Amino acid sequence: MTSRFENKPFGVSSGKVPRAEIAAPGGREPNRPGGDRGERDAAYFRLLEQSGIRLNPAQAAAVRCTDGPLLTLAGAGSGKTSTLVCRTGYLLDVCGVDPSGILLLTFSSKAAAEMRERIAGLPGIDAYAAGRIQARTFHSFCLWLLFSQGMQKEIFGDTRRQHIQLQQLMRELSLQDAYPPENLLALLSSYKVNLMTADDLPDKSDTDRQMKRILLRYEAWKEETGRIDFDDVLTGAHALLKQRPELLDRLRRRFTHLMIDEFQDTNLLQYEVVKMIAAPRNNLMVVGDDDQTIYSFxxxxxxFILEFEKLYPRARIVTLDINYRSVPSIVGLGNEVIRHNKMRRSKTLRAANGGALLPAYMRPESADDEATAIVDHINREVAAGRRNYGDFAVLYRSSSSNRAVLEQLVIRDIPHIDYGDGRLLYEHWLVKPVLDHMRLSINRRDFDAMPSVLPTLYIARDKGMAHIRQTDEARPKKGPLVHLLTLPGLKEFQLDKIRQRLEVIRSLKGLVPAAAVTQIRQSFYDAYIQAGEHSEQTSHREMLKEMLDELETSAGRFDSIVSFLAFVDDMLLRNQQTAAVKSQAQGNRVALMTIHKSKGLEFPAVFLIGASEGTLPHASALGADSLRDTRVGLEGEASYAEALEEERRLAYVAVTRAKEQLFVSSPAVQRGKKAAVSRFLLSAFGQETAASDAAVRAEYGGRRGGAPDPGRFGKVRADRFGRSGTSSAAEAPVRTQSVPAWLCTSGSCVAWTRIMHSKDMNAAHKPCPLCGSPMRKGRKDVPV
Known part of the structure; x- marks a missing residue:
């Protein structure tokens, strides 16, 4: 393995480095009169040119198309915002449209504000006219509509408050901590944006019925207390337009021209609102890129883009295919990545800019090696004066993948900004109980570590801690958790669970940290996370499993629980100090974010990390046809095909964020398991992946045409849980994980032993039990 950067991905020996065609210079739109608008048209483009704005022929065609439906396919970095802004000015200046008759909808307040500012800065557009244009987010427009009709309900949009309320409702229904609140809200939202309600939720299983009961109670509580959340803003506006034809008619008369930015992000509910207002004129311009549809969740x-002409047979289609952002090699790589998707509109981007830099690829041994190489490179570039910290962005598929890079940045005191929730892996609600069990193994009187342990025993925190403290005050114990055995109201099986847990905690002390995490997971924690029917496979469950795997990987670097916890505490303190000075502006700081967060942004230099099978594409996509929470209405083959194509779109979005330099890293071992280079990189160089599609799907849980397997938290871990999970070699390849081990140094001996205890890790020497030769410390791949 190597941590050097190469010009091709690991394993690619042949094949040309992809490069995009460079758009011919002088391809900008000449300022000649256009169509029947004559000199007014030409004068407008001359004014744009005088203010420094020159549009290419495709952009100008989109600007000039003002009547009827228009689909503008805007490839990455192709100047869609300039096109939207200039078309708005064209409607005002050339067509004489009333500013109040233009409705421009987008998806973020920042984008809407930028639109308004740039429109106001156009030549010939005064501030008063620009101020009358409705440039809003979907939610802002729908909220404006509701308030204009006398709605007085409170907006209940704070996510933390929503979670607290759902937890309270679950307690009232005797379902305390049964389901993560974020899961419940995501489920409810998926139904609402698809024009359904909580009443339409399934009720086939106990799990279905419990979740439906919670969410119906949540909906009733909001109604009783006069609150609506952000999804209700959309559903309320839609219902209002359906119920009030006279109101809809007024809006149709007012808004003669509609423009929708980031159309690929539109959900069914939003699209229905747009279609209702646009009819019957249908002067509707939608701007988007089907290759960047990454928000199916x-x-x-x-x-909506692929079938636009079916709904609007008169629609014109304009493709913006010149990328003004990136050098040809980055544009070319993006083209080669995305062209393998079948469900897309065919388009190949050209590059407007020159540049000889090529994307660089790395095959590190692990995520920690990856992080070290990346941060070393950033430091060298900054020290040499070639880059600033703010030039760099690190992108990754899922939030837990930033653990190693974030640790390196914190340890080395490099300025950075985490665009996630700002928390380390060790602060996550899922991880904290595991760490606290380890803390109790070292200090059984650590009262701060006890509260997170109680829910895993199905004991309420407040009630359990009050009993422990009160009882221990009268009869102190070396391990105060033992007082739970006298907690009133417990059944015998609960008492057995407490005794077993106390034994687990005692058994951890002599283990190395990675083995301790494994022991906790095997003994009870994985089963607790997916208890009973709650174990139905969902992409959320896959994310939780991924976090615990990452914790094991992190713990594997340390030889004792004490040293691991000391490291964790130091990281928590450092991150807390860093968080105290955080702001939302990047400034001169390295940016860390998921690929989803990065859409719409650009950076001089981008690191795409974790570009390996199982991470990108993600395991949740490779096993999509056995996941319960894939997109509403899709199952089996459709779910898998769509999930895989969306993963490829994520790779495309990540690649096209880079302007000058792109670095792609594919660790050989991800979370203790061997991982091949991402198929998306190999296919971009014309190379087929080694594993067959059927084998990969079997490995990650896909069952061709079959129903979900509700008892499987992760087939690859079935043996570890001590449960039946029979999977023959014919059904799936054996997966492995890398573990610390003593390896015989004799060339003729194959003996090795796994390191499980601190005393083995601390030992300097060990004779081979077979041949007596010295053994060395290393790692061994073993079946999971």
Missing amino acids: NGARSE
Whole structure:
């Protein structure tokens, strides 16, 4: 393995480095009169040119198309915002449209504000006219509509408050901590944006019925207390337009021209609102890129772009295919990554800029090696004066993948900004109980570590801690958790669970940290996370499993629980100090974010990390046809195909964020398991992946055409849990994980032993039990 950067991905020996065609210079739109608008048209483009704005022919065509439906396919970095802004000015200046008759909808307040500012800065557009244009987010527009009709309900949009309320309702229904609140809200939202309600939720299983009961109670509570959340803003506006034809008619007369930015992110509910207002004129311009549809979990649908002409047979289609952002090699790589998707509109981007820099690829041994190499490179570039910290962004598929890089940045005191929740892996609600069990193994009187342990025993925190403290005050114990055995109201099986847990905690002390995490997971924690029917496979469950795997990987670097916990505490303190000076502006700081967060942004230099099978594409996509929470209405083959294509779109979005330099890293071992280079990179160089599609799907849980397997938290871990999970070699390849081990140094001996205890890790020497030769410390791949 190597941590050097190469010009091709690991394993690619042949094949040309992809490069995009460079758009011919002088391809900008000449300022000649256009169509029947004559000199007014030409004068407008001359004014744009005088203010420094020159549009290419495709952009100008989109600007000039003002009547009827228009689909503008805007490839990455192709100047869609300039096109939208200039078209708005064209409507005002050339077509004489009333500013109040233009409705421009987008998805973020920042984008809407930028639109308004740039429109106001156009030549010939005064501030008063620009101020009358409705440039809003979907939610802002729908909220404006509701308030204009006398709605007085409170907006209940704070996520933390929503979670607290759902937890309270679950306690009232005797379902305390049964389901993560974020899961419940995501489920409810997926139904609402698809024009359904909580009443339409399934009720086939006990799990279905419990979740439906909670969410119906949540909906009733909001109604009783006069509150609505952000999804209700959309559903309320939609219902209002359906119920009030006279109101809809007024809006139709007012808004003669509609423009939708980031159309690929539109969900069914938003699209229905737009279609209602646009009819019957249908002067509707939508701007988007089906290759950047990456929010299906929020209801976004690429078919809205793919099937636009079916709804609007008169629609014109304009493709913006010149990338003004990136050098040819980055544009070319993006083209080669995305062209393998079948469900897309065919387009190949050209590059407007020159540049000889090529994307660089790395095959580190692990995520920690990856992080060290990346941060070393950033430091060298900054020290040499070639880059600033703010030039760099680190992108990754899922939030837990930033653990190693974030640790390196914190340890080395390098300025950075985490665009996630700002928390380390060790602060996550899922991880904290595991760490606290380890803390109790070292100090059984650590009262701060006890509260997170109690829910895993199905004991309420407040009630359990009050009993422990009160009882221990009268009869102190070396391990105060033992007082739970006298907690009133417990059944015998609960008492057995407490005794077993006390034994688990005692058994951890002599283990190395990675083995301790494994022991906790095997003994009870994995089963607790997916207890009973709650174990139905969902992408959320896959994310939780991924976090625990990452914790094991992190712990594997340390030889004792004491040293591991000391490291964790130091990281928590450092991160807390860093968080105290955080702001939302990047400034001169390295940016860390998921690929989803990065859409719409650009950076001089981008690191795409974790570009390996199982991470990108993600395991949740490779096993999509056995996941319960894939997109509403999709199952089996459709779910798998769509999930895999969305993963490829994520890779495309990540690649096209880079302007000058792109670095792609594919660790050979991800979370203790061997991982091949991402198929998306190999296919971009014309190389087929080694594993067959059927084998990969079997490995990650896909069952061709079959129903979900509700008892499987992760087939690859079935043996570890001590449960039946029979999977023959014919059904799936054996997966392995890397573990610390003593390896015989004799060339003729194959003996090795796994390191499980601190005393083995601390030992300097060990004779081979077979041949007596010295053994060395290393790692060994073993079946999971």
